[in-house]
Amino acid sequence: MNFLYQASVLMSDTCPQLSATYGKLAKAIGKKAVLRMEPAIKRTLCVRCGVLLNPATTADIHDFRHKQLCYVQVNCKLCGYSKRFYNSKNHQLWLDNPSSIIERIEFQAPSNS
Numbered sequence: 001m002n003f004l005y006q007a008s009v010l011m012s013d014t015c016p017q018l019s020a021t022y023g024k025l026a027k028a029i030g031k032k033a034v035l036r037m038e039p040a041i042k043r044t045l046c047v048r049c050g051v052l053l054n055p056a057t058t059a060d061i062h063d064f065r066h067k068q069l070c071y072v073q074v075n076c077k078l079c080g081y082s083k084r085f086y087n088s089k090n091h092q093l094w095l096d097n098p099s100s101i102i103e104r105i106e107f108q109a110p111s112n113s
């Protein structure tokens, strides 16, 4: 997954279609191996086509700020899909929540003495 994501990052400037193929493949392998991507990494890939959303080349990013509703809208230039990321003050990702950790196991090297 890491290698495919890096290949997708490299190809996003020169060949967006190849970047989309690598991004989709990385997602499919993560699904098959039941591995979760970090949300910060997952949000850089397009939901529909899998291209890396680079603001300079493959994505348009708009920041909307209204009275109570603030969000960042990311439009994919390759497939036209748009995704909104709401940023309210009290919103917290599940992985950042301390109650998401069930158990912490600490490993120690065995001592020979």
Ligand SMILES: [Zn+2]
Residues within 6 Å of the ligand: 046, 047, 048, 049, 050, 051, 076, 077, 078, 079, 080, 081
């Ligand atoms: Zn797309």
